[in-house]
Amino acid sequence: MPEAADMVDVELRVKRYDPERDNKPHWQTFHVQVKAFRSVVLDALHAAKWHHDGTLSFRRSCAHGVCGSDAMVINGANDLACQALIEDLGPVVTVEAIRGLPLIKDLVVDMEPFFAQYRAVLPYLINSDEPGYRERLQSTEERARYDDTTKCILCAACTTSCPVYWGNTGYVGPAAIVNAHRFVFDSRDEAAEQRLDILNHRSGVWRCRTAFNCSEACPRGIKVTQAIEEVKRAILLDRL
Amino acid sequence: MRRFEAVNVHHHSYDAVIVGAGGAGLRAAIETAGKCRTAVITKLYPTRSHTGAAQGGMCAALANVEEDSWEWHLFDTVKGGDYLVDQPAAEVMCREAIDAVIELEHFGLPFNRTPEGRIDQRRFGGHTRNHGEAPVMRACYSADRTGHMILQTLFQQCVARDVNFFNEFQVLDIAFVQDGTSRRVGGVVAYEQATGDLHVFRSKAVLFASGGFGKMFRVSSNAHTLTGDGPGLLYRRGIPMQDMEFFQFHPTGIYKLGILLSEAARGEGGILRNRDGERFMERYAPTVKDLAPRDMVARAIQTEILEGRGVGPDQDAVHLDLSHLPPEFIDAKLPDITDFVRTYLGLEPKVDPIPIQPTAHYAMGGIPTNVDGEVVVDAGGTVMPGLYAAGECACVSVHGANRLGTNSLLDIVVFGKRGGRAMAGFVASSDLPDLAGGVEGDVRSRIERMKAGSGGESVADIRDTLQNEMMDKASVFRSADSLRSALADVQELRQRWDRVSIDDKGETFNYDLTEALELGYLLDLAEALVVSAAARTESRGAHMRVDHPGRDDANWMKHTLVTRAADATLALSYKPVLGDRYEPMERKY
Ligand SMILES: Cc1cc2nc3c(=O)[nH]c(=O)nc-3n(C[C@H](O)[C@H](O)[C@H](O)COP(=O)(O)OP(=O)(O)OC[C@H]3O[C@@H](n4cnc5c(N)ncnc54)[C@H](O)[C@@H]3O)c2cc1C
Ligand code: SF4
Ligand code: FES
Numbered sequence: 001m002p003e004a005a006d007m008v009d010v011e012l013r014v015k016r017y018d019p020e021r022d023n024k025p026h027w028q029t030f031h032v033q034v035k036a037f038r039s040v041v042l043d044a045l046h047a048a049k050w051h052h053d054g055t056l057s058f059r060r061s062c063a064h065g066v067c068g069s070d071a072m073v074i075n076g077a078n079d080l081a082c083q084a085l086i087e088d089l090g091p092v093v094t095v096e097a098i099r100g101l102p103l104i105k106d107l108v109v110d111m112e113p114f115f116a117q118y119r120a121v122l123p124y125l126i127n128s129d130e131p132g133y134r135e136r137l138q139s140t141e142e143r144a145r146y147d148d149t150t151k152c153i154l155c156a157a158c159t160t161s162c163p164v165y166w167g168n169t170g171y172v173g174p175a176a177i178v179n180a181h182r183f184v185f186d187s188r189d190e191a192a193e194q195r196l197d198i199l200n201h202r203s204g205v206w207r208c209r210t211a212f213n214c215s216e217a218c219p220r221g222i223k224v225t226q227a228i229e230e231v232k233r234a235i236l237l238d239r240l
Numbered sequence: 241m242r243r244f245e246a247v248n249v250h251h252h253s254y255d256a257v258i259v260g261a262g263g264a265g266l267r268a269a270i271e272t273a274g275k276c277r278t279a280v281i282t283k284l285y286p287t288r289s290h291t292g293a294a295q296g297g298m299c300a301a302l303a304n305v306e307e308d309s310w311e312w313h314l315f316d317t318v319k320g321g322d323y324l325v326d327q328p329a330a331e332v333m334c335r336e337a338i339d340a341v342i343e344l345e346h347f348g349l350p351f352n353r354t355p356e357g358r359i360d361q362r363r364f365g366g367h368t369r370n371h372g373e374a375p376v377m378r379a380c381y382s383a384d385r386t387g388h389m390i391l392q393t394l395f396q397q398c399v400a401r402d403v404n405f406f407n408e409f410q411v412l413d414i415a416f417v418q419d420g421t422s423r424r425v426g427g428v429v430a431y432e433q434a435t436g437d438l439h440v441f442r443s444k445a446v447l448f449a450s451g452g453f454g455k456m457f458r459v460s461s462n463a464h465t466l467t468g469d470g471p472g473l474l475y476r477r478g479i480p481m482q483d484m485e486f487f488q489f490h491p492t493g494i495y496k497l498g499i500l501l502s503e504a505a506r507g508e509g510g511i512l513r514n515r516d517g518e519r520f521m522e523r524y525a526p527t528v529k530d531l532a533p534r535d536m537v538a539r540a541i542q543t544e545i546l547e548g549r550g551v552g553p554d555q556d557a558v559h560l561d562l563s564h565l566p567p568e569f570i571d572a573k574l575p576d577i578t579d580f581v582r583t584y585l586g587l588e589p590k591v592d593p594i595p596i597q598p599t600a601h602y603a604m605g606g607i608p609t610n611v612d613g614e615v616v617v618d619a620g621g622t623v624m625p626g627l628y629a630a631g632e633c634a635c636v637s638v639h640g641a642n643r644l645g646t647n648s649l650l651d652i653v654v655f656g657k658r659g660g661r662a663m664a665g666f667v668a669s670s671d672l673p674d675l676a677g678g679v680e681g682d683v684r685s686r687i688e689r690m691k692a693g694s695g696g697e698s699v700a701d702i703r704d705t706l707q708n709e710m711m712d713k714a715s716v717f718r719s720a721d722s723l724r725s726a727l728a729d730v731q732e733l734r735q736r737w738d739r740v741s742i743d744d745k746g747e748t749f750n751y752d753l754t755e756a757l758e759l760g761y762l763l764d765l766a767e768a769l770v771v772s773a774a775a776r777t778e779s780r781g782a783h784m785r786v787d788h789p790g791r792d793d794a795n796w797m798k799h800t801l802v803t804r805a806a807d808a809t810l811a812l813s814y815k816p817v818l819g820d821r822y823e824p825m826e827r828k829y
């Protein structure tokens with residue numbers, strides 16, 4: 001570990017937009033210092049906001065990649081600001097808001113369309129059996145079947161990296177499909193058919209052109225494209 | 241351009257308002273759904289809440305893998321809390337734990353499973369079989385993202401019930417109304433982050449579930465947004481805060497950053513070592529060793545460091561060693577936390593020892609409530625009609641002087657549910673309060689003052705200083721001197737906060753403004769903590785006074801209440817600890 005006091009300079013270029021002042025977005029460069037040892041983009045954004053310009057707006061909360069607040073386009077690719085290491089990015093870092101959702105201010109976009117798409121796939125366990133006073137049984141194999149897609153933190157990095165989504169924001173997008181997958185392949189759930197019908201529609205799973213951007217973007221390492229393929233196959237093979 | 245124009249004010253009317261959408265708020269919302277018109281107001285999107293960061297597990301004596309009973313769980317909770325636990329409340333929690341876990345499973349929570357397909361369980365600090373004999377497997381879990389799964393599952397159930405969320409609305413004040421000779425809740429005032437507008441929610445009842453305030457310390461496992469707004473705003477309106485001196489430091493935070501490495505790491509076999517490679521917990525807790533309760537492990541680590549046996553460039557850390565665990569096992573049971581180590585330390589936990597240090601983690605104290613979530617405003621048990629609290633912001637008190645691991649996820653679902661149910665019952669038999677106009681005046685003038693402020697003080701500087709002083713003077717070890725000095729610092733910082741200037745004068749996502757307002761709550765709660773801690777001249781649980789190292793049951797077997805008057809002077813009072821099923825004994829593990 002290097003001494004904690006070692007600092008490095010970062011040239012942080014942020015695409016800014018203030019709806020109360022600007023007609024269109026513009027770039028601003030901040031020269032900030034962060035700790036040399038494993039600082040992340042969020043540290044650079046905080047340095048800019050706290051020591052240079054308090055009007056810079058971005059969402060964040062947990063600061064370690066579990067709450068999904070701070071997906072943004074970092075040096076051209078979607079990532080969480082709190083997980084993107086400065087040492088991997090080099091001394092010049094560009095940051096802009098994720099694409100495909102309405103821009104509100106600086107790095108803040110309107111997440112409501114994203115959550116509406118999530119809600120559209122019935123993202124909750126549906127089972128009408130009376131389970132009684134004990135847990136429902138599930139084997140470790142059955143549990144493993146949908147483990148990957150339970151990791152989703154709804155950060156929207158996948159959906160907003162998808163070229164199809166940029167062109168057609170009516171498409172439900174990868175994140176909603178991931179969350180449908182989580183229930184479709186849960187042995188305790190009974191509504192797979194309903195969800196697959198929803199995803200079989202015009203704005204559903206067939207919009208996917210397997211660009212793989214989503215899998216690369218996912219900060220939780222979820223195999224997003226694979227999940228989408230599994231859902232497609234379930235529809236084609238008429239179920240499970 | 242809307243700059244400096246009059247603030248828009250909107251008016252809403254509901255039966256019930258829930259402030260916060262973490263585990264406690266969401267569980268309460270599930271309970272009121274379909275029973276009364278409820279608004280859930282949350283400054284973060286629900287799924288961003290810090291419940292999602294919880295890792296290790298949630299305890300319940302299911303006895304799925306070995307013999308267990310809720311009574312053993314109760315004993316551990318009381319002993320772990322150093323006998324400051326209200327035993328009847330803890331009994332409610334430990335009994336209802338079993339149903340709470342089963343209910344979460346029915347809601348769809350993907351627990352890890354045993355080979356028989358039942359909910360799997362693992363060991364956790366302070367949880368033992370038969371009153372301390374040996375560690376017991378009691379923690380139900382989902383890999384090392386149990387909190388994530390609880391938050392997602394509860395949110396999913398809220399989506400299924402079409403719960404009415406006001407996302408990114410920040411509650412900044414509460415209104416009480418006169419009702420005959422007594423007072424009751426009238427509603428809350430919220431600030432809409434997207435527009436800068438103010439919203440007055442008139443409501444028969446309000447339940448606070450706004451989480452903790454661990455951001456008053458430098459090294460912290462808490463999110464940036466855990467600033468104690470809920471307790472802070474109630475405290476300013478005269479509601480007492482209970483047991484504020486008891487703040488838990490979790491033994492294993494990532495060095496300097498404070499990011500948590502769950503106790504599950506030790507539950508699954510991880511070992512703490514000092515610079516000599518010694519498993520030092522054998523000296524401090526011979527029976528349960530690394531799985532002693534958090535207060536004891538944190539003090540042991542601090543002692544090793546103070547006595548020169550620390551690791552790292554400044555010798556201010558110790559090692560958490562997982563390298564002897566099978567690699568597949570680490571991937572299956574501890575995938576997330578080992579990833580944190582790779583990302584933020586650049587180390588490979590399968591081979592490298594991990595530098596850790598105690599990290600500010602959990603507020604045992606907070607808004608005083610009874611087991612139905614009703615807020616209790618004095619030592620006599622008087623409730624404020626219509627006011628409820630649940631989760632980390634509340635103090636029931638089931639955690640006493642030191643919370644056991646896994647008992648908070650349990651607390652939020654058990655008391656979130658009970659609070660929601662009690663609130664739904666209350667609103668069914670009460671009328672809408674008469675709320676006079678202009679209740680938003682205080683918030684409006686606070687915002688205007690903040691935007692007009694030209695004193696030149698910086699929020700970031702004041703916050704940094706607060707976090708440093710609290711860490712150095714009011715954390716794992718405390719003394720009369722350190723606390724006196726901390727109090728002077730906090731009071732000076734409060735004066736500086738009055739002279740804060742912010743850059744952003746706009747209405748749209750003005751986090752410059754909200755961070756400044758949040759800092760105000762942190763400062764008030766820090767003062768409450770330090771004053772409560774200075775008065776308690778004994779050591780108990782997480783509150784360790786080096787100048788009073790023993791527990792003093794004769795004088796201090798009581799809860800602290802700290803109350804702030806309108807002129808900002810503080811008064812301390814005390815109330816008895818409830819229950820005598822277990823007599824206090826020395827805490828040995
Ligand atoms: C890293 C970590 C790991 C943990 N692991 C465990 C574990 O394994 N087991 C265990 O039992 N416990 C664990 N805990 C403790 C436990 O997770 C928390 O105590 C618990 O989740 C708190 O839940 P809550 O619902 O009270 O608050 P939170 O989940 O923090 O939610 C607070 C809510 O309040 C809202 N809010 C705050 N202020 C305002 C305002 N002014 N206006 C409107 N809304 C507001 C926020 O938007 C948020 O929705 C852990 C804690 C941490 C930090
Ligand atoms: S699948 Fe991955 S990228 Fe997409 S929303 Fe979930 S966590 Fe984010
Ligand atoms: S701040 Fe929570 S994911 Fe980055």
